[in-house]
Amino acid sequence: MAQAQGKGIDTKRVIFLLLGAVLFAIVYYAPAWPDAVDPLGKHFPLSPQGKGAIALFLLAGTYWVFEVLPIGVTGLLIGVVQALFFIRPASEAFKDFMDPSVLFIFGSLTIGAVFTKVGLTKRLAYKMLLIVGESTTRIYLGCFVVTALLTHIMAHTAVAATMYPLLLSIYSLYTTDKTPTRFGKGLFIGMAFVAGAGSIITLLGAARGIVAIGFFKEIAGKEISFFELTYYMAPIGWGMVILLWLLIRLFFKPEHARIPGLRDKARHLSAEMGRLSGREIGAGIIVFGTILFLSLQSFLPALQPFNKSAVLLVATILFFVFRILDLSDLELIPWNIVLLFSGAMSIGFCLWQTGAAQWLAIQWLGFFKDAHWFIFVMAMAFFVLVMTNFIMNVAAIAISLPVALVVAPYLGVGSEVILFAALATAGMPFLLLVGAAPNAIAYSSNQFSSGEFFTAGIPASLLLMAVLGLMILLIWPVMGMTVLAP
Numbered sequence: 001m002a003q004a005q006g007k008g009i010d011t012k013r014v015i016f017l018l019l020g021a022v023l024f025a026i027v028y029y030a031p032a033w034p035d036a037v038d039p040l041g042k043h044f045p046l047s048p049q050g051k052g053a054i055a056l057f058l059l060a061g062t063y064w065v066f067e068v069l070p071i072g073v074t075g076l077l078i079g080v081v082q083a084l085f086f087i088r089p090a091s092e093a094f095k096d097f098m099d100p101s102v103l104f105i106f107g108s109l110t111i112g113a114v115f116t117k118v119g120l121t122k123r124l125a126y127k128m129l130l131i132v133g134e135s136t137t138r139i140y141l142g143c144f145v146v147t148a149l150l151t152h153i154m155a156h157t158a159v160a161a162t163m164y165p166l167l168l169s170i171y172s173l174y175t176t177d178k179t180p181t182r183f184g185k186g187l188f189i190g191m192a193f194v195a196g197a198g199s200i201i202t203l204l205g206a207a208r209g210i211v212a213i214g215f216f217k218e219i220a221g222k223e224i225s226f227f228e229l230t231y232y233m234a235p236i237g238w239g240m241v242i243l244l245w246l247l248i249r250l251f252f253k254p255e256h257a258r259i260p261g262l263r264d265k266a267r268h269l270s271a272e273m274g275r276l277s278g279r280e281i282g283a284g285i286i287v288f289g290t291i292l293f294l295s296l297q298s299f300l301p302a303l304q305p306f307n308k309s310a311v312l313l314v315a316t317i318l319f320f321v322f323r324i325l326d327l328s329d330l331e332l333i334p335w336n337i338v339l340l341f342s343g344a345m346s347i348g349f350c351l352w353q354t355g356a357a358q359w360l361a362i363q364w365l366g367f368f369k370d371a372h373w374f375i376f377v378m379a380m381a382f383f384v385l386v387m388t389n390f391i392m393n394v395a396a397i398a399i400s401l402p403v404a405l406v407v408a409p410y411l412g413v414g415s416e417v418i419l420f421a422a423l424a425t426a427g428m429p430f431l432l433l434v435g436a437a438p439n440a441i442a443y444s445s446n447q448f449s450s451g452e453f454f455t456a457g458i459p460a461s462l463l464l465m466a467v468l469g470l471m472i473l474l475i476w477p478v479m480g481m482t483v484l485a486p
Contacts, residue, residue: 013068020062027055028085036362050356052087053347057356057390060347064432067450071433071443072336075343078350088350096349097342100309105341105437107312108161109333111287112441114319116165117329118279125169126270134262136174136183136254140190141245143167147191148198148241154291155308156199156206160438162287163191168445173266174259184447186252189456190244193430195438197240200427201233202226208426212419220405220415232420232481236471240428243463251456283324290315334444344434347390357387365404373411373484374472377421380404381468385425385461389435414482417472424471428464430457 033051035043056078063074079097083090096102115121132142143163150159167187174183199205203213203226213224276284293311297303319325351357361383368379404418429435433443433450443453477483 012066016062016066016068020059020068023062024055024059024081027058028052036359037366038362044355044359044362046359047355049087050354050359052082052085053350053354053356054360056081056085056087056347057351060343061390061432064434064450065454070336071450072339072343075339075341075346078343078346082346082350088353092353093346093350096346097339099342099345099349100307102338102342102345104157104309104312105440106333106338107309107316108157108437109337109441109444110316110319110325111158111290111312112161112164113329113332114283114287114324115162116168118277118283118324119273120280120284121165122169123270123273123276123280125166125173126266126273128166129170129173129262129266130270134258134260136256136259137249139170139259140186140248140254143170143187144190144194144241144245144248147194148201148238151195151198151205152202154205154295156195157437157441158291158294158312159198160191160195160441163195164188164441164445167191171445173262174254174256180447181255182252183254183256184445185452185456186248186254188442188445188447189252189453190248192436192438192442192453193244193248193428193457193460194241196428196430196436197237197244200424201237202230206427209423212423212426216405216415216419220419222415224416224419229420229423232416232476232479233423235475235479236424236467239467240464243467244460247460247463251459279324282322283319286315286318286322286324337440337444340434340440340443341437344390351390360387369411371411373413374469376404376408376411377413377417377472378465378469380418381421381425382465384422385429385464388426389429389432409485412485414485416481417476417483420476420481421468421472424468425464428461430460430464432457 028051030051032048033046035045037043059081060074060078063069063077064071069077079090079093082088082093087093128142128146129139132138143166147159147163150162171184171187175181200209203209209229213229217223290312293303293306294308297306297308320330351360364383365376365380368376371379404422405415408415408418429439431454433439433453439453442448443450472483
């Protein structure tokens with residue numbers, strides 16, 4: 001395409017802008033699609049609003065992957081399209097922009113800002129570097145292991161918010177150049193990937209585990225304990241942490257194998273900081289008190305009624321009460337990331353409430369109801385993997401798990417393998433930034449584009465499916481899981 005005078009036309013951007021619009025128009029204006037039919041013969045028609053939701057799903061996915069608009073603006077577009085094309089009323093489409101999950105992201109970003117401002121992240125970064133040394137691949141490993149360990153006791157969103165400023169401090173010792181580097185890409189993309197892998201190991205890593213176990217109890221009539229979940233999920237979670245480290249080393253090999261003098265520099269900078277300041281102590285008490293409260297909610301029934309987002313926002317308010325943060329800090333919050341997640345919540349609820357997500361799940365799993373049991377389980381896990389990149393992982397499980405549990409007995413598949421396979425893929429959305437909060441938080445580093453994240457996520461997702469297949473066929477049966485029903 002010819003270049004315009006002055007500022008050139010971005011041909012690639014124009015092509016993908018048009019592609020997203022064309023995909024939307026083709027699906028939105030297409031004639032009615034056939035009903036989905038579940039294994040019991042029940043019909044699920046797709047309403048015009050549901051078809052519109054799928055059209056919007058394709059539009060948003062195209063724009064997010066190729067980043068033809070700022071990702072937050074695409075989030076806004078999701079609400080606008082729903083209202084203008086009568087997919088959902090504006091009051092519902094935009095209500096999701098202030099969903100508690102979005103406010104949880106806001107609170108998490110605020111914690112990251114506090115850690116950076118008071119200097120706690122620098123202290124942690126220097127201590128870590130004294131341990132892992134000057135090798136950039138060992139720095140990768142040290143950061144990823146710490147990230148995974150933290151997800152065992154706190155939500156992966158909070159972990160990402162905690163690790164993000166720490167990684168910024170480490171990266172500042174690698175280079176002060178603002179141009180993205182392979183090491184920077186690997187550090188932040190790897191953190192997002194590993195936060196997901198670690199979060200599947202305990203019920204404290206994310207809400208999806210509690211929700212899935214609730215569905216499982218209701219449909220299969222069986223209880224899954226905290227420690228039983230950890231027993232079966234630890235091998236795949238930690239296996240993926242190590243494999244992701246190797247993958248990041250391969251795809252984002254640092255420009256420098258070592259950072260000469262890093263350990264001495266870290267020791268010197270740590271000594272320069274002196275003793276903990278009052279603001280550091282105050283911020284630490286507020287943050288770790290909040291994390292402790294959220295962690296204990298899984299064990300203490302008296303704490304369970306408290307909303308997680310409200311608890312996290314108490315910490316945000318206290319930062320301003322005690323003047324740890326001020327108005328200028330509030331204005332520095334990356335609202336592009338907040339709007340990104342707002343749009344993700346809106347499209348997720350849109351697919352759910354219009355019945356489009358259920359229709360997609362039944363159509364997809366219907367193709368495999370007569371397949372070999374292993375193919376069926378992997379197809380179900382793959383569906384969850386794809387959907388969890390677009391909608392809440394809780395919703396992805398909620399629409400696919402009930403259908404899969406109904407089909408499983410006909411194929412002689414144990415219900416537990418359905419549950420754990422779904423949980424594994426629901427926790428690792430490696431393709432889109434909207435798939436999980438850690439992805440979006442990592443993106444605010446400005447080290448990579450959404451396209452680069454997607455490209456790295458393809459081999460990571462294939463690796464996950466391969467590891468899951470190995471678990472289903474060999475490892476889980478050896479560990480005692482009933483993979484094939486008696």
